[in-house]
Amino acid sequence: MDDLSFVKDNRGQVLIIFSLLITTVIASLAILHAQNLLAGVESSRALMVFPKEDIRNLRQIGKSELPNYIVYEDDLNKQIEMLYALHGFYGSVEKVYEEYNYYKMRVMFSNSEVEYVDIFIVRK
Amino acid sequence: MNDKAVSALLEYLIVIGILSMFVLFLGLILNAQFAEGETGVVLQNQFSDVASQVSSQLVDIFAITPENGRVTAKIYMPKRIGDYEYHVGFSSVSNETYIFLQSDKGNFRKYVGVGKLDLDMTLQGSTFSMSKEHGLNYTRTSHILPTAVLMVSPSTLLFTNQSNVWKTNNTANFRICESFAEGGFNWTLEFGDGNSTSGDSSICPSGIITHYYYWNTTPYNVSAHCNVTDTANMTAICQANLTITDELGYSDAYSVNITFTKDALAVNPDLYIDKYIIPKEALVGQPVEIHIYIQGQGLRTSPRDLSVVHVIDKSGSMRDYTQYMKSPDTGTNSITPTIWERSFNISNESGILIKAYTNDTNNIIRNKWYQNVGTSSDAAEAIQLFVKSPSTDYVEGIETMYQTSPYMVGKRFSQNNPENGEWRIRVIGVFPDVDGDSTDLHVDVYKYDSETTEDVDDTFYLESGNGYHYNYTFNITSDVDQFRFSAESYSFWWFLWFPDDTTLNLYDPNNNLVYSDTDTSHTITVENPISGQWTAEFSSDGYRRVDIALTKYIKQNLTLLQHWDDTLTSNSDNYQFNLPTDCFKLKIETGSNSNFYLWIDGPTSNPDRFYTLPYENASDSSTINPSGTYSFYLVPTAPTTIDYYTTVYVAKIDGAKIAAMNFNSMMGSGDYVGLVSYSSCANIENIENYLTTNKDTVNSSIQSLSPGGWTNIGHSLEKAKQIFDSYTPPDTIPAVILMSDGIANCCNQHCGGYDDYFSQCGSYCGDSNNCLSEAEQYALDMADALKSNNVTIYTICFGDDADEDLMGQISSEGYCREALTAEDLTSIYGQIATELRDFAAKNVTVSDVIPNGITIDYSGEINMTCCDPLGRGDCQDIEVDISETPNGTLLQWNISKINITEECEVTITVHPHSSGEAIPMDVINVSNVTYQPYPATCTDPTDPTCYKVFELPVRYLKYSAGEASTVELQ
Known part of the structure; x- marks a missing residue:
């Protein structure tokens, strides 16, 4: 029975047990700490990769540059598609409908993060 | 135990x-x-990161929010934080929307605000961290509500009795195509007289709905359905209503008023002013158009009759040239001649001779286009020959062929030892192409073995015994290709011989006169002469010695190699101009890059002769260029395309006459016209009737004006005042049109004017400073006297030397209209005629204050454009003045005058900064139109009764994110 006495343990079982416990806690804390370090990365990345300017450019072509654009619509849209494809995106501006006093334009954009479709009216 | x-x-x-x-x-x-x-702690940080990511994506989406479409953006988040799975979604707490994140056991939770984004977007949905993908899905569907706009012109109509039916004399023309609706629209137009019509937008953009109104004889009539203000005069106001409905059933309406009367005096000209916005409801980010529309209202009828006095400068400087017309107005014309072209080959010949000629004796060359040229042999200019050797460019054959029997004119070219190979010939016809004019053409190519010359010198005397006559004869044989005959004559005085004139007439063997001239020296070269005896007949008025020299050029064995008979056509540029009156001066100049001949076919004479420009026919004292149509025919003299322009000049006084007579032609039968001409003094022309409706009488007086003298503007205005003081026809608009091309430099007392202005000028006119200042003061005082009698003074500064400052002060308009050419002058007189008769308002100032918080799009012009739908006159662009005020941005346009049929419109594109249910599109009480209504006779601009103020209606815009704008987190 003496061998079962904890008090008389002199071979380090308690130390081992406590060491394991503390190691586990420290490891958990390390993982948490690593996650802590990663906090903020996603929001920063999201801010950087969102293609606002690419989409704005397309909208501007469809709105402000419209009179010239309409004249060369087919050719220009092909060029826009090729230009955006060079950057790994899809972008296009097309006239989908025309009335006597307005055009209806469709702007499309797509990459691995964002898909965008807009149909709007431009007064003649 | x-x-x-x-x-x-x-x-x-x-x-x-x-x-x-x-x-x-x-x-x-x-x-x-x-x-x-x-x-x-880690959860809080990671939750913040995920929320920030969602929030930033929301902001980015908001920055590019589509009007009608969707945006899908991916969201990245850890599947577990620590050992926790969690939910992310939107939650509404106390009417505020938050991004909430919560561990699946609920023991960790975080809320992150989204600012005011929830005002523009409906945020909804949630996602679980263990889901395969996460994303924000923004969708927006919107529909632009229709905006109806109705315009009517004219908006004032006159009832006239037409076969006992009182009907408007013109149609009211309704325009509905300014309306806007997505996908087109159906429309219904109620004319206000009980009648209506309907249709769809396929009639746009050019569709105009016309409608006659009746007083009372049809079921649809004004008397029963409109607001009648004067039954006796049939004066009423009808309200026409337009309703448009778009494809989704949304509708909008617009109304305009139309005024009717049978008594033109009952309705004064005025302005119809409106302001509207398109669209009335828009999505945030969309541009909005603000339109300001002004239309002149009024009736072109008897109360607009005029009493106009022409005051025409006839001082000496009016003799100067001024441009009458230019063709083309800008740039150059071009013309390419018709070229006859052939080739032939040469091999080892000693010499070649090429002749191109016509035997046309009757139709084109001799009797039509060259009948009055300087000498008969000049008709050879009708044939232009160009020859090209195998190795060189084309050279002109300049030797003239001329013989009378048989008749033959043309050009020739000879070359000794010609180069072997292909030679080319080009011939162009230099005569006008009128009614397909053409002539016969013959081209010969000869060879010859050698060329020799034979010289003869002789001397003889013209003596009294033979009447100072002497006939010298010489023989020409058939092998003589060309001869040159020259003679020099001398008279004897004090033992010395001095050169003196003799007359030489040279006759060919058929007794045709080849040359005739009187001079001290004569030289005649005759190509291709007729064989036989030639006679040189000399005569003088006294004793002469005559030395003659004759050289014959003989080509041995002249043999024909090639011969062509053909028809030669021409290509000329033909155009015309008209002189409405006999003119002192006429000058025609041109600018071109190559030579040409020009034929001028005048209205009375038929000279049909050719000129090298400039052409000038001028006199200071008589009108030697008759009125009528002048035709130009311009033909190149080289086989190349030429670029050219032609300018026609007349004397300034001629231009003034043309302009004034053109003005008179625009006057109606009830208009009165008078005439004052002035130089050192002024005269009332047509003195028996100062003002008359007989324009022919006035035109006769205008045509008789002759230039000369100084410039007494003061006396001219005094005479104009004398006309109106004598008699001004009732119910007419009195006006003076003062034209001057110089400075006021005369106030001569002999004219019989006021004595107050003679202290310096005395009896003389002049350019001394004292005289000038007195002459100017005299003119200004006379102008003020006229204006105080409600006479409108228009001034025209003709040319660069006019005193614009003085003329501007004299003018009722405050400025002098500048005419640099006779064309300008005619145009300005025409403008004044239209304005006098048609103006609805003067000195119109449109002020529109765009409130703060609305951005004006300056990328396009925001000039106001004024045009007459009837096409009278040119459209004018009124530039905007922009200034910042505490209330907002002030846009202002100043329009000197608007006619009764004129329409002015401006479109301003704006972008409101924020959304709202009713955003005012201008600032009340400061956005208005001020103008002097007809007859605009008051002269004190500070007098508030001079001006009418129309407050621009405030239009409100509903500016929102659309009815269905949602963001869903998935």
Whole structure:
């Protein structure tokens, strides 16, 4: 029975047990700490990769540059598609409908993060 | 028996139990202290990161929010934080929307605000961290509501009795195509007289709906359905209503008023002013158009009759040239001649001779286009020959062929030792192409073996015994290709011979006169002469010695190699101009890059002769260029395309006459016209009737004006005042049109004017400073006297030397209209005629204050454009003045005058900064139109009764995010 006495343990079982416990806690804390370090990365990345300017450019072509654009619509849209494809995106501006006093334009954009479709009216 | 209280096993269990409790307690403490606490911190940070990502994506989406479409953006988030799975979604708390994140057990939770984004977007949905993908899905569907706009012109109509039916004399023309609706629209137009019509937008953009109104004889009539203000005069106002409905059933309406009367005097000209916005409801980010529309209202009828006095400068400087017309107005014309072209080959010949000629004796060359040229042989200019050797460019054959029997004119070219190979010939016809004019053409190519010359010199005397005549004869044989005959004559005085004139007439063997001239020296070269005896007949008025020299050029064995008979056509540029009156001067100049001949076919004479420009026919004292149509025919003289322009000039006085007569032609039968001409003094022309409706009488007086003298503007205005003081026809608009091309430099007392202005000028006119200042003061005082009698003065500064400052002060308009050419002058007179008759308002100022918080799009012009739908006059662009005020941005346009049929419109594109249910599109009480209504005779601009103020209606815009704008987190 003496061998079962904890008090008389002199071979380090308690130390081992406590060491394991503390190691586990420290490891958990390390993982948490690593996650802590990663906090903020996603929001920063999201801010950087969102293609606002690419989409704005397309909208501007469809709105402000419209009179010239309409004249060369087919050719220009092909060029826009090729230009955006060079950057790994899809972008296009097309006239989908025309009335006597307005055009209806469709702007499309797509990459691995964002898909965008807009149909709007431009007064003649 | 064991004396211990507990057994070893029990002790072990107790100790183990106590230690377990301790370890458990310690574990819990450690877990709470290290694991849970740290996990909580990490969760909070990661939750913040995910929320920030969602929030930033929302902001980015908002920045590019589509009007009608969708945006899908991916969201990245860890599947677990610590050991926790969690939910992310939108939650509404106290009417505020938050991004909430919560661990699946609910023990960790975080809320992050989204600012005011929820005002423009409906945020909804949630996602679980263990889901495969996460994303924000923005969708927006919108429909632009229709905006109806109705315009009517004219908006004032006159009832006239047409076969006992009182009907408007013109249609009211309704325009609905300014309306806007997505996908087109159906429309219904109620004319206001009980009648209506309907259709769809396929009639746009050019569709105009016309409608006659009746007083009372049809079911649809004005008297029963409109607001009648004067039954006796049939004066009423009808309201026409337009309703449009788009494809989704949304509708909008617009109304305009139309005024009717049978008494033109009952309705004064005025302005119809409106302001509208398109669209009335828009999505945030969309541009909005503000339109300001002004239309002149009024009736072109008897109360607009005029009494106009022309005051025409006829000072000496009016003799100067001024441009009458230019063709083309800008740039150059071009013309390419018709070229006849052939080739032939040469091999080892000693010489070649090429002749191109016509035998046309009757139609084109001799009798039509060259009948009055300087000498008969000049008709050879009708044929232009160009020859090209195998190795060189084309050279012109300049030797003239001319013989009378048989008739033959043309050009020739000879070359000794010609180069072997292909030679080319080009011939162009230099005569006008009128009614397909053409002539016969013959081209010969000869070869010859050699060329020799034979010289003869002789001397003889013209003596009294033979009447100072002498006939010298010489023989020309058939091998003579060309001869040159020259003669020099001398008279004898004091033992010396001096050169003196003799007359030489050279006759060919058929007794045709080839040359005739009187001079001290004569040289005649005759190509291709007729063989036989030639006679040189000399005569003089006294004793002469004559030395003659004759050289014959003989080509041996002249043999025909090639011959063509053909028809030669021409290509000329033909155009015309008209002189409405006999003119002192006429000058025609041109600018071109190559030579040409020009034929001018005048209205009375038929000279049909050719000129090299400039052409000038001028006199200072008589009108030597008759009125009528002048035709130009311009033909190149080289086989190349030429670029050219032609300018026609007349004397300034001619231009003034043309302009004034053109003005008179625009006057109606009830208009009165008078005439004052002035130079050193002024005269009332047509003195028996100062003002008359007989324009022919006035035109006759205008045509008789002759230039000369100084410039007495003061006296001219005094005479104009005398006309109106004598008699001004009632119910007419009195006006003076003062034209001057110089400075006021005369106030001569001999004219019989006021004595106050003679202290310096005295009896003389001049350019001394004192005289000039008195002459100017004289003119200004006379102008003020006229204006105080409600006479409108228009001034025209003709040319660069006019005194614009003085003329501007004299003018009722405050400025002088500048005419640099006779064309300008005619145009300005025409403008004044239209304005006098048609103006609805003067000095119109449109002020529109765009409130703060609305951005004006300056990328396009925001000039106001004024045009007459009837096409009278040119459209004018009124530039905007922009200034910032505490209320907002002030846009202002100043329009000197608007006619009764004129329409002015401007479109301003704006972008409001914020959304709202009713955003005002201008600032009340400061956005208005001020103008002097007809007859605009008051002269004090500070007098508030001079001006009418129309407050621009405030239009409100509904500016929103659309009805269905949602963001869903998935």
